[in-house]
Amino acid sequence: MKKMHITLLFFCFGAFLVINGLCPLGDAQTGKDLIPKILVIHSYHPEFGWTSGIHAGLRSFFEDKDIRVELKVIYMDTKRHTSETFKKKAALKAKKIIEAWKPDVVIASDDNASKYLIAPYFKNTDLPFVFCGINWDASIYGFPCRNVTGMIEVGLIPQLIEVLSTYAKGTRIGFLAYASLTSRKDAERYKTFYNIELSEKYVETFEAFKKAYADFQEQTDMLIISGDLAGMSDWNMQEAKHFAEKTTTIPSGTIQPPIIFCTLIGYTSVAEEQGEWAAETALRIINGEKPVDIPMVQNKKAKVYLNMTLAKKLGIKFPMELIERSTFVEELNRP
Amino acid sequence: MNKENIMRRHSITFRLLFIVTIAYVASAFCVLLLANYQLYGIIDKSQRAVYAEKLDSILGTLKRQYQRLRVTGMVEAYEADFKESVLKALRQTYYTAPDQQIYPFIIGAKGEVVMHPKLPYNDMSLANAEYTQNALKSKQSDFQYIDETGKRRWCIFKYFRKWDWVIGYEVPLKIKYADAKKLRDRLIVTMSVITLLVLLSLLFLITRFTRPIIRLTEISAEMAAGNLNQKIDIRGEDEIGVLARSFTRMRDSILEKITDLAGKNETLHQEIAERKQAQKALLDQHQFLQLLIDAIPMSVFFKNTDGIYLGCNDAYAQLLGMSKDEIAGKGVHQVFPKAFADKYHEMDQRLFNEPGVQRYEAQAIDSDGSIHDVLINKATYQDESGKVIGLIGAMLDITTSKQLEKERVLLATAIEQAAESVIISNRQGTIRYVNPAFERLSGYTQKEIVGQNFRILKSDRHGETFYREMWDILSQGKIWSGRITNRIKDGTLCVFETRISPVRDKTGEIVNFVSLNRDVSKEVALGAQLQQAQRMQAIGTLAGGIAHDFNNILASVIGYTELAIDDVEKGSL
Numbered sequence: 001m002k003k004m005h006i007t008l009l010f011f012c013f014g015a016f017l018v019i020n021g022l023c024p025l026g027d028a029q030t031g032k033d034l035i036p037k038i039l040v041i042h043s044y045h046p047e048f049g050w051t052s053g054i055h056a057g058l059r060s061f062f063e064d065k066d067i068r069v070e071l072k073v074i075y076m077d078t079k080r081h082t083s084e085t086f087k088k089k090a091a092l093k094a095k096k097i098i099e100a101w102k103p104d105v106v107i108a109s110d111d112n113a114s115k116y117l118i119a120p121y122f123k124n125t126d127l128p129f130v131f132c133g134i135n136w137d138a139s140i141y142g143f144p145c146r147n148v149t150g151m152i153e154v155g156l157i158p159q160l161i162e163v164l165s166t167y168a169k170g171t172r173i174g175f176l177a178y179a180s181l182t183s184r185k186d187a188e189r190y191k192t193f194y195n196i197e198l199s200e201k202y203v204e205t206f207e208a209f210k211k212a213y214a215d216f217q218e219q220t221d222m223l224i225i226s227g228d229l230a231g232m233s234d235w236n237m238q239e240a241k242h243f244a245e246k247t248t249t250i251p252s253g254t255i256q257p258p259i260i261f262c263t264l265i266g267y268t269s270v271a272e273e274q275g276e277w278a279a280e281t282a283l284r285i286i287n288g289e290k291p292v293d294i295p296m297v298q299n300k301k302a303k304v305y306l307n308m309t310l311a312k313k314l315g316i317k318f319p320m321e322l323i324e325r326s327t328f329v330e331e332l333n334r335p
Numbered sequence: 336m337n338k339e340n341i342m343r344r345h346s347i348t349f350r351l352l353f354i355v356t357i358a359y360v361a362s363a364f365c366v367l368l369l370a371n372y373q374l375y376g377i378i379d380k381s382q383r384a385v386y387a388e389k390l391d392s393i394l395g396t397l398k399r400q401y402q403r404l405r406v407t408g409m410v411e412a413y414e415a416d417f418k419e420s421v422l423k424a425l426r427q428t429y430y431t432a433p434d435q436q437i438y439p440f441i442i443g444a445k446g447e448v449v450m451h452p453k454l455p456y457n458d459m460s461l462a463n464a465e466y467t468q469n470a471l472k473s474k475q476s477d478f479q480y481i482d483e484t485g486k487r488r489w490c491i492f493k494y495f496r497k498w499d500w501v502i503g504y505e506v507p508l509k510i511k512y513a514d515a516k517k518l519r520d521r522l523i524v525t526m527s528v529i530t531l532l533v534l535l536s537l538l539f540l541i542t543r544f545t546r547p548i549i550r551l552t553e554i555s556a557e558m559a560a561g562n563l564n565q566k567i568d569i570r571g572e573d574e575i576g577v578l579a580r581s582f583t584r585m586r587d588s589i590l591e592k593i594t595d596l597a598g599k600n601e602t603l604h605q606e607i608a609e610r611k612q613a614q615k616a617l618l619d620q621h622q623f624l625q626l627l628i629d630a631i632p633m634s635v636f637f638k639n640t641d642g643i644y645l646g647c648n649d650a651y652a653q654l655l656g657m658s659k660d661e662i663a664g665k666g667v668h669q670v671f672p673k674a675f676a677d678k679y680h681e682m683d684q685r686l687f688n689e690p691g692v693q694r695y696e697a698q699a700i701d702s703d704g705s706i707h708d709v710l711i712n713k714a715t716y717q718d719e720s721g722k723v724i725g726l727i728g729a730m731l732d733i734t735t736s737k738q739l740e741k742e743r744v745l746l747a748t749a750i751e752q753a754a755e756s757v758i759i760s761n762r763q764g765t766i767r768y769v770n771p772a773f774e775r776l777s778g779y780t781q782k783e784i785v786g787q788n789f790r791i792l793k794s795d796r797h798g799e800t801f802y803r804e805m806w807d808i809l810s811q812g813k814i815w816s817g818r819i820t821n822r823i824k825d826g827t828l829c830v831f832e833t834r835i836s837p838v839r840d841k842t843g844e845i846v847n848f849v850s851l852n853r854d855v856s857k858e859v860a861l862g863a864q865l866q867q868a869q870r871m872q873a874i875g876t877l878a879g880g881i882a883h884d885f886n887n888i889l890a891s892v893i894g895y896t897e898l899a900i901d902d903v904e905k906g907s908l
Contacts, residue, residue, distance in 0.1 A: 308406055308407045308408055308409075309408065311407070312407070312408040312409055317409065317412055317413070320416045320417070320419070320420045323403075323407075323413075323416075323420070324420055324424075328403060328406045328407070330406045331403070331406060
């Protein structure tokens with residue numbers, strides 16, 4: 001009788017261990033089938049700052065909320081390979097992966113993914129797509145449609161102008177940019193979207209930049225400098241910075257990070273916002289919402305950079321609220 | 336406290352459990368103390384590290400803020416704003432609950448409050464506090480103190496030189512050592528559980544080990560109670576097994592001895608019973624004898640060889656006017672006057688000198704002073720060895736009988752010498768006494784006639800009616816008198832003038848008859864002769880004739896008869 005009791009005790013203990021030990025495994029096994037599959041297609045390469053920012057936002061969303069998803073990432077790398085053929089091939093490659101992997105949702109960042117993959121192959125299909133980073137207007141790709149929604153990227157010009165106006169003596173706004181079609185389109189969009197007047201100067205050389213910059217100090221009350229200037233062949237950021245510190249008499253600003261060393265204020269878009277929104281929307285779709293029922297949105301978050309050297313030169317004392325949410329360009333690595 | 340409880344308290348199980356419990360509790364207590372000591376040391380070290388890190392974090396924030404302030408290039412312009420901003424951020428970060436007990440604080444160089452969850456900015460109430468002074472003096476340290484509410488607290492602080500701030504953390508000791516307390520509580524519970532389990536296991540093992548001993552104890556208790564037939568079912572080759580076997584042998588030996596003793600005891604009981612019975616019988620006999628001698632009307636006594644009374648009967652005690660207990664233990668001189676006592680003592684000594692029976696007449700004086708004639712019978716008695724150890728005596732008062740004897744002798748002499756014959760018979764007519772006058776009259780001696788019935792004198796001259804009438808009169812207790820013709824020894828008829836009187840006893844019952852007789856035969860014969868002479872004279876004449884006739888007939892008859900006899904052979908008839 002005593003032996004039987006001991007055996008029964010060991011049996012119960014063993015059963016307890018088995019139940020406690022095996023059940024979590026069973027749950028994991030079952031849950032593995034339920035993990036949603038999300039395919040992320042970036043238009044550019046992973047080292048590209050904007051792309052990495054989007055991806056970081058996307059990943060942090062799932063990780064911060066501890067949401068288990070199976071992510072697969074494709075980089076079309078169309079920033080470094082700009083030929084039409086490459087872009088189309090990259091799109092077809094992505095298409096094959098989609099068909100083979102059969103994701104629940106596809107997130108596509110920036111224009112090329114939408115232009116070369118979604119619009120030609122997947123528009124109005126059953127596979128839901130969330131785009132992000134499309135500049136200004138998604139309608140050119142036929143979005144939104146039954147299976148596509150997303151976040152459009154717009155320049156935060158109104159917010160920048162509002163801050164600059166605080167320290168400007170007048171309302172005249174100068175716009176200094178590289179002499180390119182894109183810069184001109186941007187200026188048009190600013191004027192069209194936000195109904196503002198701009199005094200535009202487009203330059204092709206660094207010297208032209210300095211001259212135009214100096215001229216704007218006399219001709220306008222505030223200056224918006226386009227980031228594409230840094231793409232000029234003879235651009236010298238260090239010199240530009242020193243030139244600005246020496247020459248500036250009016251508050252200036254930019255919405256593109258490369259040029260923040262030369263402006264009083266940098267009001268740049270936050271790539272992570274795009275990624276976070278795209279991840280959240282993909283999750284909503286996985287949870288049952290339809291893309292067509294989710295309206296397209298614009299980015300709102302801004303990363304503020306303050307150039308305290310220029311501020312001191314201009315005698316501007318920023319409010320602490322702005323300082324607290326800003327990064328001093330002096331804190332960044334020297335250009 | 337009953338025996339069972341005492342035994343339980345002194346049992347091996349209880350003692351072992353008690354010792355083990357004490358040992359476990361003591362070891363647990365030591366472990367607890369040691370663990371507590373070590374744990375407090377570890378916690379002090381770890382808490383110091385943790386809160387130093389927290390302070391470093393705050394210091395880092397302050398340093399970054401200060402760095403940004405410097406970046407502005409307008410330190411003076413921005414300093415207050417930056418301080419306020421960083422303090423605001425710190426408050427939001429660290430002051431999350433209204434009554435939080437662990438909080439960082441910042442004190443300025445003069446002891447003014449820079450940041451505190453309960454005190455406003457620039458408050459000076461802590462400036463003179465001992466711990467504030469300590470903090471400001473040592474800049475970087477930690478210490479314990481008792482706050483104004485009496486709570487023990489621990490304070491660790493560091494110094495931010497740029498703004499001359501002391502940044503500290505206040506932690507109630509209760510919270511600081513909460514983990515230690517929790518661990519200690521768990522340790523207590525764990526050790527208690529382990530102790531309990533160990534005790535239960537030990538209880539099981541000890542019970543298992545001591546079960547044979549307890550069983551032996553129970554068996555010995557049973558044996559002590561007299562039940563020696565207990566089965567000793569303990570086996571094994573260990574000490575307990577050896578003990579059990581020794582116990583079995585001891586029990587068997589005891590059983591054997593008890594059986595032997597029981598037999599002896601039975602015999603002893605029987606002997607005791609017999610002795611008791613004998614004793615009882617002896618007592619009964621003694622009582623019987625005492626009753627017997629008490630019932631004897633004559634005085635009985637017994638003495639030892641020293642002449643000391645050992646006892647007596649009621650009659651003797653009554654004679655002396657003393658109780659039996661008073662007499663016992665006394666000598667004869669203590670109960671009788673000297674004259675009497677000397678005589679008795681002399682006779683006692685004579686008897687002891689010549690053991691046997693002694694009989695003599697003497698006089699005794701009773702308690703009233705009356706002197707009695709007594710007949711004393713004494714006899715010696717011996718013990719088992721035949722040694723004379725005393726005498727027993729009986730004293731018969733013969734005063735009355737002597738008097739009666741005198742009277743009887745007088746009466747007897749009178750009756751003996753009386754001229755008239757006297758016959759005394761009992762109611763049945765058996766003659767008990769006749770006097771010499773009767774002997775002379777009847778020819779019977781007293782020896783011949785005593786014991787004979789009156790009928791020996793019957794003469795057939797009287798019919799039954801005569802005797803019945805006589806008897807009826809006598810039965811009624813009346814005196815019968817008259818003449819009665821009796822046949823005396825020689826067959827002669829004598830006419831007695833008789834007077835028979837009934838004799839009654841004390842109860843009035845007739846027990847004897849006394850018959851006084853006077854011989855009147857001559858008188859009656861003379862009268863009868865005269866009468867006969869007259870009658871014969873008349874008849875003679877008649878008879879002469881008749882006789883002649885008869886003689887003739889008879890002569891022939893007689894003659895022929897004699898002839899017949901002669902013809903018969905002699906001896907054939």
